[in-house]
Amino acid sequence: MNTQDAGSAGGTPAASSPEYRVAHLHDRLASGELGELGVRVEVRGGAVLVTGTVPSAQCREDVLSMVREELTGLEVHWDIVVSETASPDHAEELS
Amino acid sequence: MIRIAAVGDIHMGPDTRGTLRPAFDTLPECADLLLLAGDLTRHGTVEEADVVADEIRGLGVPVVAVLGNHDHHDDRQDEVTAVLRDAGAHVLEGESAVVRAGDARVGVAGTKGFGGGFVGASAGEFGEPVMKEFVRLSRRCADGLRASLEKLGQEGCDVRIALTHYSPVPETLAGEPLEIYPFLGSYLLAEAIDTAGADLAVHGHAHAGSEHGMTTGGVKVRNVAQPVIGRAFHVYHLPVRDRVGAGTGTGAATV
Numbered sequence: 001m002n003t004q005d006a007g008s009a010g011g012t013p014a015a016s017s018p019e020y021r022v023a024h025l026h027d028r029l030a031s032g033e034l035g036e037l038g039v040r041v042e043v044r045g046g047a048v049l050v051t052g053t054v055p056s057a058q059c060r061e062d063v064l065s066m067v068r069e070e071l072t073g074l075e076v077h078w079d080i081v082v083s084e085t086a087s088p089d090h091a092e093e094l095s
Numbered sequence: 096m097i098r099i100a101a102v103g104d105i106h107m108g109p110d111t112r113g114t115l116r117p118a119f120d121t122l123p124e125c126a127d128l129l130l131l132a133g134d135l136t137r138h139g140t141v142e143e144a145d146v147v148a149d150e151i152r153g154l155g156v157p158v159v160a161v162l163g164n165h166d167h168h169d170d171r172q173d174e175v176t177a178v179l180r181d182a183g184a185h186v187l188e189g190e191s192a193v194v195r196a197g198d199a200r201v202g203v204a205g206t207k208g209f210g211g212g213f214v215g216a217s218a219g220e221f222g223e224p225v226m227k228e229f230v231r232l233s234r235r236c237a238d239g240l241r242a243s244l245e246k247l248g249q250e251g252c253d254v255r256i257a258l259t260h261y262s263p264v265p266e267t268l269a270g271e272p273l274e275i276y277p278f279l280g281s282y283l284l285a286e287a288i289d290t291a292g293a294d295l296a297v298h299g300h301a302h303a304g305s306e307h308g309m310t311t312g313g314v315k316v317r318n319v320a321q322p323v324i325g326r327a328f329h330v331y332h333l334p335v336r337d338r339v340g341a342g343t344g345t346g347a348a349t350v
């Protein structure tokens with residue numbers, strides 16, 4: 001059994017790994033009070049991209065708030081839009 | 096020609112109350128029926144179902160729905176179903192409904208469906224009990240869809256539509272990470288659709304997917320998840336074909 005600290009063993013402390021932090025954010029978005037599975041969070045280079053469509057402006061704020069909380073200290077780029085609720089302007093003709 | 100309006104993944108809650116109703120109120124002018132492809136709520140609570148119910152009550156066109164995974168989250172799917180039915184919707188799980196569009200009889204067979212993946216990369220009924228149950232649930236949903244479509248064929252419907260939440264084909268998932276495809280749909284649904292025959296398949300669930308796809312048997316598939324279509328609903332004009340015989344698939348039977 002290895003009793004050394006993660007740091008002295010040469011590993012990255014789990015809490016600071018962007019990949020694990022993103023995974024934990026995904027978990028929290030899905031199973032927490034937001035129930036949000038439609039937001040994509042990806043580590044891209046040295047930053048994190050947060051994209052997706054949510055049902056309301058309130059949901060968007062809630063998601064952004066959780067992202068800020070979970071990914072503090074990381075560079076985050078987001079593009080989260082609110083679902084469009086207008087009627088369609090055309091129909092598709094199925095042959 | 097049948098005018099089919101469809102949308103899925105509207106994920107309603109108290110903060111979106113009334114937001115779809117203005118668009119839904121235009122339905123009688125542009126559609127003969129409205130299909131709801133699941134994930135109508137966020138957490139599957141009765142409170143959220145009440146919001147959906149207010150959105151669809153008394154629309155002037157028939158409403159046919161299936162539930163999605165979000166509608167099961169609170170484990171109150173029976174109550175959610177009851178609330179939606181009380182608002183006038185047909186809510187299907189391994190069942191069918193027939194609605195009128197002018198002189199035509201439109202049959203809709205519905206199931207939530209489930210995951211498992213697609214041909215060449217699908218889960219098998221093997222190993223741990225929970226894994227076997229995962230695949231069995233998907234199979235039960237597909238079996239229910241096939242039986243419902245066959246029943247509609249025997250009843251001589253002019254048009255048959257397969258309505259699911261999970262996807263029957265991988266094409267309409269394009270845009271989603273490949274790694275999660277097994278959680279987005281199952282080929283068993285497509286096999287059921289092609290075996291029983293249908294004129295159109297409509298699903299939701301894949302928010303980052305694509306609208307257009309087709310089964311191996313030639314049945315057109317449309318992903319109507321609201322983030323995909325970018326509207327309150329989409330409308331599809333489906334021609335009424337001369338049927339060769341009850342129970343035959345449209346793609347193979349009429350071309």
